[in-house]
Amino acid sequence: MNIAINEVFKEALHDGVLNVEFHERLLADLDRVVEIAGIPASFVGAKLSDYCKGKDYEWVKGVKDTGTYGLCYVGKQDPLVEDKMMAIAGTLLRNYIDARVMSLQTVFALLRDGALPTPTVLLIPNFCVHKGDGGTVAPWQIPLLLGLLIDRMGKGLKTVVGVASMSGLEESYGSLIAEHIKKHFDMV
Numbered sequence: 001m002n003i004a005i006n007e008v009f010k011e012a013l014h015d016g017v018l019n020v021e022f023h024e025r026l027l028a029d030l031d032r033v034v035e036i037a038g039i040p041a042s043f044v045g046a047k048l049s050d051y052c053k054g055k056d057y058e059w060v061k062g063v064k065d066t067g068t069y070g071l072c073y074v075g076k077q078d079p080l081v082e083d084k085m086m087a088i089a090g091t092l093l094r095n096y097i098d099a100r101v102m103s104l105q106t107v108f109a110l111l112r113d114g115a116l117p118t119p120t121v122l123l124i125p126n127f128c129v130h131k132g133d134g135g136t137v138a139p140w141q142i143p144l145l146l147g148l149l150i151d152r153m154g155k156g157l158k159t160v161v162g163v164a165s166m167s168g169l170e171e172s173y174g175s176l177i178a179e180h181i182k183k184h185f186d187m188v
Contacts, residue, residue: 012045019080019165023094033093038101043090049103051079056188060088063097063121063158070149070159070185074166077188087121088160092121105139111144116151120158127161137172146177153184154160161185 009027012018018027026033026044034041048060056057059071073081085101092099099121104111107124110117137145161181163169170178 039086039089043086046087048091049109051084067185069153072185075163081127123160125162128163
């Protein structure tokens with residue numbers, strides 16, 4: 001295998017995060033894989049434990065066995081929620097699980113075109129942000145989001161979302177989406 005391994009990947013190989021033989025297919029097609037996943041290549045070599053601790057770390061490690069249909073990050077996170085989600089996607093990609101980080105705007109564009117996102121794990125960092133931070137959705141978009149969540153749940157697919165607050169989620173999207181997330185997602 002002829003791969004130009006940068007410092008991040010050298011460290012990941014040294015630490016056992018990546019294995020040349022096991023990850024040969026992933027590394028050989030890395031540019032295409034990370035483009036589809038919506039993450040920088042460096043997150044494929046990132047340690048999950050550098051970004052996730054406790055509940056979210058355990059959720060990712062048991063993603064196939066978890067009894068919930070998603071994970072919901074509530075409020076400000078350290079590291080930032082988008083960094084956590086990119087590290088989660090990188091970890092899942094290393095385990096050959098289709099994971100994609102998409103903005104809410106990208107999800108709406110797909111839904112508008114009738115193309116439901118179908119990765120095994122869909123991660124939406126800006127699922128619901130405060131209005132002051134540019135977070136508003138049109139009333140007609142709310143049923144599309146609920147439909148997406150229900151469709152993914154019915155197919156056994158996982159969804160990870162970032163919300164500024166649960167009260168803001170209910171205020172912006174209504175009680176149906178808020179209740180769905182409270183009942184079917186683990187909260188962090």
